[in-house]
Ligand SMILES: Nc1ncnc2c1ncn2[C@@H]1O[C@H](COP(=O)(O)OP(=O)(O)OP(=O)(O)O)[C@@H](O)[C@H]1O
């Protein structure tokens with residue numbers, strides 16, 4: 001269970017990216033986060049694993065206060081939270097397998113990982129994860145030789161290497177074509193349903209939200225403006241979330 | 251935007267004024283740099299310019315072996331007063347011989363010297379030999395004789411003002427090339443020096459790069475900005491450095507003594523060098539399990555692991571000492587037995603010496619760094635766990651001690667350098683000022699606040715780099731020549747230091763411009779800071795690092811060609827010497843060598859750079 005309580009983030013320039021946001025996510029839920037560009041979706045997701053330090057508020061995960069965790073505790077917490085990014089964020093010049101193995105960095109002994117030594121089980125596991133997302137044959141290519149869709153699958157494999165209990169996906173399909181978008185979303189759905197991993201996923205397209213999410217929350221200028229089932233987003237709600245002038249497409 | 255359309259008179263006036271100002275600046279520049287074309291037109295300048303250019307066009311690289319034909323001819327200057335000229339020994343007309351008419355003359359008169367039977371097409375000086383000794387090596391005059399196809403020449407020669415009653419001589423020394431051309435001594439010297447030059451550049455680049463890499467990380471804002479620690483942690487890790495350095499130095503010195511007392515025969519060396527890594531590998535694999543088990547290990551196990559780690563490190567240093575000893579021993583042996591490949595032995599010997607010298611320093615730094623990070627972590631833990639009031643007191647004590655230690659040490663450094671001899675200024679005042687500022691810092695910060703220590707280190711490093719970077723390598727070379735004496739070593743040190751500071755700057759700019767996405771992604775997996783750097787930063791900076799290293803290598807080759815001008819070794823020394831001796835043909839050979847080397851290195855490095863990107 002993830003509990004967000006009165007979360008506020010004010011950036012150094014004074015931008016209030018999150019404004020007193022509170023909600024809860026049950027285990028095994030697929031939660032979509034929607035909202036206009038600049039509404040604070042990325043900020044919210046990054047606050048949860050403290051890539052961004054929240055200004056105020058609390059984040060409790062299974063009863064543990066993430067916002068108060070020390071550096072060592074953070075390492076332990078983060079390794080259970082996988083993250084998938086819009087721009088994949090692979091290390092381009094490294095091999096695919098190295099990118100995937102990076103998902104184990106929170107587990108392995110730091111001293112050995114610095115000289116690029118991973119336990120044999122981890123390497124085998126990395127190949128397995130690549131098989132799961134269907135690109136095992138690319139394991140020893142450089143990451144930047146892969147297409148966008150393939151890179152995102154590597155990103156998912158990297159998150160899976162963490163044996164995650166939760167995955168934060170920040171617009172995982174925003175830079176992919178619709179067909180690829182569905183294939184990537186299917187992997188996330190599979191991980192959510194089969195492995196019981198909680199998924200928080202920010203999305204731009206409502207049809208994806210309807211198709212994959214159990215529940216949706218919406219942000220507008222940092223404020224939580226909607227929390228409910230995807231089907232409940234009717235025209236009225238839509239205008240509330242996206243503004244008066246917005247037109248529904250798709 | 252609107253102002254641009256109309257040409258206002260003010261604007262034209264301003265442009266005019268700026269142009270005028272530029273003219274004035276230029277005119278002033280002409281005056282102080284003494285631009286003087288008149289000087290170029292003066293005849294003597296032109297004559298010497300032509301001479302130099304002609305010499306430069308004939309670099310002193312190839313020469314022939316020469317045979318000389320030397321013939322002396324007696325002459326009386328002035329004619330004897332009694333008019334009698336004693337006839338010398340009859341000249342052998344089948345050999346080369348000289349004839350002069352008239353056979354005696356007054357000083358300053360012009361006589362005609364004729365040579366017969368010399369080898370055809372040879373040339374050489376025709377000189378007046380003062381004094382009555384035909385073998386006198388002192389000669390006067392500047393005339394030159396050149397034989398025709400029959401080995402005959404005629405030269406008009408002005409007699410010098412050396413009157414003597416005795417017989418004096420005219421000497422023709424005609425030289426002729428024999429055999430194939432071969433390299434001159436100058437060419438050999440130039441080759442030696444150019445090799446020295448290239449290796450100076452190589453060493454400076456290699457060592458400079460190795461030290462610039464770690465520096466570049468702590469001079470990169472994006473890596474240092476997130477580094478924040480509570481005061482207790484900062485104080486403890488600062489204290490850890492000096493304590494660790496002293497402890498480490500003593501421990502490694504002790505190991506060194508042990509290694510020396512165990513023996514330095516080559517067999518003991520080899521055995522130690524082979525066995526130590528095995529022992530270390532065992533120790534490490536036991537003390538550092540690859541996967542952290544979920545249950546945290548018991549205290550006893552942890553202590554045992556730490557003990558084994560320390561032992562492994564000591565064994566490692568023992569191995570290093572033995573390696574050094576092995577290199578020195580085998581190097582000495584090889585140097586004697588290998589003959590012309592003796593330089594390999596010399597290299598090994600020097601390498602061993604370097605290892606033996608830097609091992610204690612390495613140990614001191616390693617233990618310093620380790621102790622600092624261990625103490626830092628203890629500080630971090632206690633800041634997290636302790637109640638605020640207790641922490642505040644701890645902070646105050648630690649910060650006071652740390653401040654006093656740091657400034658006290660700095661004061662002692664000043665004392666050591668300037669020998670002021672007044673402990674009031676170099677010990678007590680720094681101690682109390684340091685202690686007081688630490689105390690105040692602890693008093694006015696919140697106990698649990700994480701202070702931006704990363705930025706402090708960043709600014710200190712940047713200032714240090716910028717200050718050193720503004721000192722030219724040539725100036726550094728002068729300093730090092732004073733410190734370690736004239737020679738290539740001073741040049742290597744100067745170039746190396748300059749390489750460190752300038753590369754660290756360039757590298758750190760590359761670190762600052764990496765893509766942040768991968769950094770974020772790796773950090774999100776739970777990787778610690780060092781892991782993040784190795785997995786997300788290093789792969790991104792490898793190509794620019796290589797290309798900057800190549801660029802620096804280029805600069806170092808250029809610099810090392812002229813660093814000899816200030817005594818830093820390399821070809822510059824030779825070049826300067828030849829210029830000072832007006833030996834322009836020699837200088838020309840060296841300039842040619844420099845041009846060839848610089849162009850070649852330029853080409854190689856550009857090819858390599860293309861490959862890596
Ligand atoms: N590092 C930063 N410093 C200052 N302001 C920031 C920073 N990052 C984001 N912001 C601001 O915070 C607000 C929320 O940004 P955020 O990236 O969370 O939006 P988003 O919903 O993810 O948008 P998008 O859909 O375009 O990704 C924006 O106004 C943005 O300008």
Ligand SMILES: [Mg+2]
Pocket residue numbers: 041042043170171
């Ligand atoms: Mg975003």
